[in-house]
Amino acid sequence: MFRLSFALVVVTLAVVAPAQQLPQEWADSLHWRSIGPAAMGGRIISLAVYEKEPSTWWAATASGGLLKTSNNGITFEHQFDRESTVSIGNVAVSQSDKNVVWVGTGEGNPRNSVSYGDGVYKSTDGGKSWTNMGLHKSFQTGRISIHPTNPDIVYVGALGRLYGPNEERGLYKTTDAGKTWSKILYVDEKTGVIDVDMHPADPNTLMVATYERERDGFDTNDPSKKYGPGSAIWKTTDGGETWKRVEAGLPSCNLGRVGIDYYRKDPKVLMAMVESEIIAKQPEDAPYLGARLEAVDAGVKITEFGQTRGRGRRGRGTAPAPETPPTDTPAQKSGLKKGDVILTIGGKRVHTVDDVDRESRRHKASDKVAFKVVRDRKDVEVAVTFGNQPKNARSPFTGTLGGQAANLQDRQGPNGHEYGGVYKSEDGGETWARVNSLNPRPMYYSQIRIDPTNSDNVMVLGTSLYRSTDGGKTFGRNAGRGVHSDHHAEWIDPNNGDHIIHGSDGGIYVTYDACKNWDHLNHVAIGQFYHVGVGPRRNYRIYGGLQDNGSWGGPSRTAGLGARNQDWIRVGGGDGFRCLVDPDDPDVVYSQSQNGPPSWRNLETGQRGSLRARGGRGGGRGAGGGQRTRYNWETPYVLSGHNPKIVYTAGNVVFKSLNRGAGMKPISPDITNTDRGSATALTESPRNADIVYVGTDDGALWVTRDGGRHWADCFLVGRPRANAGGDSNGEKPAAVKGGEKEAKPEVVKELVAKKGGAAPIASLVPGPRWVSEIVASRFEANRAYVTLDGHRSDDDSPYLFMTEDAGETWRSLTETLPVGAGSTRTICEDPSNGDVLYLGTEFRAFVSLDRGKHWARFNGNLPTVAVHAFAVNVPSGEVVAGTHGRSLWITNVSAIRQMTKEVMAKGAHLYQPTSAIVWKTSPSTGGTNRRFTAQNPASGAQITYHLKKKAESVALEIIDGAGAVISTLTAKTDAGLHTVAWNLRKSSGNQPAQSRGRRFRRGGARVRPGTFTVRLTVGKDVQTRKLLVEIDPDNPDPSWMTFEEEAERLEAELGGTEEGEEHDG
Template structure:
């Protein structure tokens, strides 16, 4: 490894500052000498002064957003990532080359390769998924040498790219669907077309400054014909799971048959309420068939006139046995009793309890139907009049195989804004308003809803039909849904526990539908037996680290939290030539990982967290684990950010500070965590977003919130000042300040062990 004297001096001074200022026990730190003036690193130190080496890990990989395969030779393909650039393989995934590391962004929304020449590759930057870990880009790039070099083709202010569509025979014609800003209005949204390889662009479809383009699909039979999905969405500043707006009047389907000169809005058979995200897939063998997965403002809900029966039951040998009858409910008024077996409803045989519920849901509140019931070996004829579900809050769930209780969630709610599969005939006569999978048999002119499935639409909304077999349709979600009958029935068994969840990209070989490449939050997978077995290509280090921490010893340990892949630790170096490999890394926490810190006095003591304030610690030497979260007193509620800020005091690492809507402190490594501040947020949605203690002056702590307030204490949390109300509080008295100022070098959001 080449060295640079000025760089070595700089690192040495930083290390000296760490040792003298924050890595020694409190009594030693109190005796430290006067700190040195901070020294800037030498100019160009990132690119020229040192050689970087990857230490991994590749165990868990990271979020894939798009896959592009050169179909004439499917061993050549590209995978785009949410925040790790672009990968290319020329040997079907055995090795990969990172191709987008020197551009202005590494967040990619879509990648496409021109099928007439694999040297021509297009990249649209900025991830399309509107979640709280999304990054933005700076337009479109084009390569004419297979990705070795790139030309920036403009569209700088489009921020996020939904989809790119390429002309099949003319390498100069491309369409780019631009989503625009995720956090506010943006006039650069819309569908753009170039006919000169990206030198100039024409905006050919524009709705308004709130609505962008999420999908663009070109007819396999006619490159002049495209169907385009527009999407109105916006995030707020509070870092929640869903966007603040995920549907609106701007979301729709549009069709052109003249290469974008004119567009028509498609409505026939589609929902009439506000739409959200839409995904498209065109069947290659017969372009009359098009599939769409459609989110609406009603997705996952129950119809307003849904019937309520007022029972719970179970399967009988024949029919449905009643195990509970709600007092004063429709069933009770019909004199249905516990242990009755319903064998017919409205003249139709009941095969099971689930079948009973399915048949009940085909009616509406207010309708009266006949029941045939077996009671003590006698058949009775009863009549029940369904009512609307009472709104009194009671215990209930979202299992569609039992009737939900009063006040419960919709039985069709798939969680996280999604909708469960195979209930399209149980959401009433206007079931299409709830969205799901739609099929067109006339090139998109008219549509029919064929399934209710739509998992977490804002994050997925990806549907694929096998290019060579209309029977096989796939919907990507937390699970991988597959249909063998053209989308009329779906199962969620596209993979087992050995495959990561959260799927975003799927390529299906047009010559062999058994061969697929899958991209999800855990990286890349390949199957050659139609999803029976998957091979994880876990040899590319594209994990999405939110934060990295280091231990204080010479052969330091690296720990960090990753998006949807927990928290991991590993060595900075090992006693072999190649360096750390996957097996050198170990998991220390689950969920989504964020801040990770190492006790500077004990390199085996690691602190970690997952989403929404679920903090913890683990000692690698002893195996001791602890859960770190404050318990709110009666009448008080605590809330935390998706990525909760916490620190270990640089003056005493036993002190653990964190921030939600209060600042919390433990003086015993996270035990007995308690609030030490007033409520620090400006709104009921806000939470702590950053916290720092001065490494120079013990007790000076700053904390910031997602809704824009900053507070400071200079006396260990006894008193707090909102610096927006008293700006003078930003500067403590001179005798409490070190030369680095409050917050100082290295203190922000991390503490000892380093912020990442």
């Protein structure tokens, strides 16, 4: 229950005095560099191929925009980088004009981490530019279908909002290229369209799948509602004027997700994936034998009586027998004995355990069936009466993650079609017949493809990649050998069925030999990072966790051209999340996978450890045992800033360890509002180790100011009193008294007045919201920031608050955020300047110079993308952004940290540069376009200055220790923020001798480490800053510099290097 009645309180915040504000033009001038990684790819959701030129195609990512290739994947162009949203549900290209491309925004898969869109976009220049054509509130897109000869006619399947009802969903049609839309199929405000398939020869005939689904606010695998009366297959033969709901042969119960595909050679043939609300369940009258079996030479032997363990249809008999074997199973009651070898059931010969299961399931409970067995070397006839399945029996039809296993269609009884699976129609979709039980995790996949050249070849996309060569009667699951799991998109060449383009959670794959071999096109950085952490050194390493791709680590820069796929190492599996680096020992890296406590690993020694609370203590209410601890999909944990061996983690209880997870003990009561809640954010104050905050997915926010002995609920007005005996000593967790649950208006008004406009946080939000991040300030012990993510509550507004009194009252910091910023994901305080904040939202990044009073977009060349995390490396002056769709990006913020109110007021200012490093170079290696190379920072020193207005003349010079000008740099005179790179070389007048008429592109000789002066002259205004040049910290012995200088001198004498042939790293 939410603890403060929002309707009772109206709060007017105090007017904030003007402060320094970063001009948007200055923020735009800051350059982000993409560093990948690309090795693991990212989720591909849709493919569109221009079939007249099959080397031209588009791949839509779930949250990283659109990729286009015109050379069959040798190179890709990032498109859709500057639109207002980035998540894509479907992409389609007109087969009559390859320049006409449509994108439906908002991924259609209703998974927990899915993003959202703002309608449909059209390009008329092959994806170079885009126009939003409406359907702004459709939220997510199922599929787009374009008329084959008239590109002005387009159908869009709109799914609608995932976390609540709305009317902008259903099937929309335009006949004027998107200028106007007609809603031609609408079920209700809870049901949208997930699939649209157009007849290959008659564009007025369409098959459409509607889908009723909704998620709640928790990170479960499946939607809270995934079946309903709105889910169905529909058919029109007049372009949507009239519709028929198709039901013949399909399940009569509520359906879930449906996917459809026409066979191009014969459009009377269609296939569909159909989810039923009774998927994988046992029939109510399913027969039960009650015997454990194993195959022997003669038949199938009864080894024990009782319920089969594991997957029932296997029945291998490997499970241990119960201490007291049952005496009343149907097999025993009917006279079967241990050691009997079953030969036939109902006259049908059986050789395997699967045979027994199949023949048994041709019958139902209470049927009497003749068994022939061998007993004591004699054939014996036994009349067996099947019983009912035990109530706790696990269904033998269950697949992975809520799906249904393959090739079991003849074991689900005469009404097997009710359970969903693969269906086939041979009359144009009027009637259907089930051909296979297969349906892997329907809400996430439900994709089926018929080979356009041969209807016997059928592909089903799931966690595995399934292929049938007999029209769907049987499926194997090894078509994706070597391909990353979780398959979502596929195109089969209509002229060559062996040629397939495929998309999964691991990116893009291509085969030319019908799935025997796959080529992974992993040279685009589209990773979906949940978190990022950095090491403490100047030449630091970066670690982060990705959706379904584990956790990885790699360099922030390299001595060569830039990091490549082979420079990254995997440090964790599963879905990767929060990664942290021990600041005292950077070889110790923490990582985690879904729903689980983190672990750590020493990359040098191989030593490992876990942060799991031991002893089997449940979380429960009060963490006193009895109930299991509930951990979130992304379990929060932190290393203490006072002692990194001290680690905190949280589920529905906060835990603390004094030694990297050893002796992990609870230090809080249950911190959640509901029996499903779990922690999502956790922080310890860098100023005071006794102050710890924790937030949850069900809207709770707590703080302790005494190391966990007592806890206060930040959503209450005033502190609740701690129970006298509730001190936390690791054995008896702290507890609190609830206090008043509803705030009195007069109490709130008094508190707001007392705090100068700050208010209880509950009065600033409309209800409980997911706590996405908490950051305790490094500069003030009682200051902290919290972001709330409301999109799971069907609320896309940004929420960011700051407290100056350890959680008692809060101020909103979102007033100056632009409309459309999206849900708030993360907040980061700069460790060198407490006034500088970095904010990550669903669609972009923002920066503030005055603690959130004013914000500027912090995207520059960073594309539209969800920013889930920031990490700051202090020695380098760099910020790393972990994006959920475009991997990792880095920018230098040394100048931003220095932008005080006084500095911003100056007409011209030279910022103190970060020390520069003379890096040891490495030999270049050969390469092709099929290899991703990260962007290194500009070589040498980065020197930044600003001009408030255009200057007549600007001079920027480097002076050595003797006072001599050794380099004059090109400096812009325009108003704005300017950054110039000095490559640590003397000007060309001092460069080595040249011969053969070639120009030695590097300039003069490289300087040795030392202290230099940077001088900026703007008119009569002269400013200087010291610049420290240091030797490569990884190669402190300077002898390599002598070697490289000799090599350069020799190269110059021999003729040098053509300009453009070599790039400084």
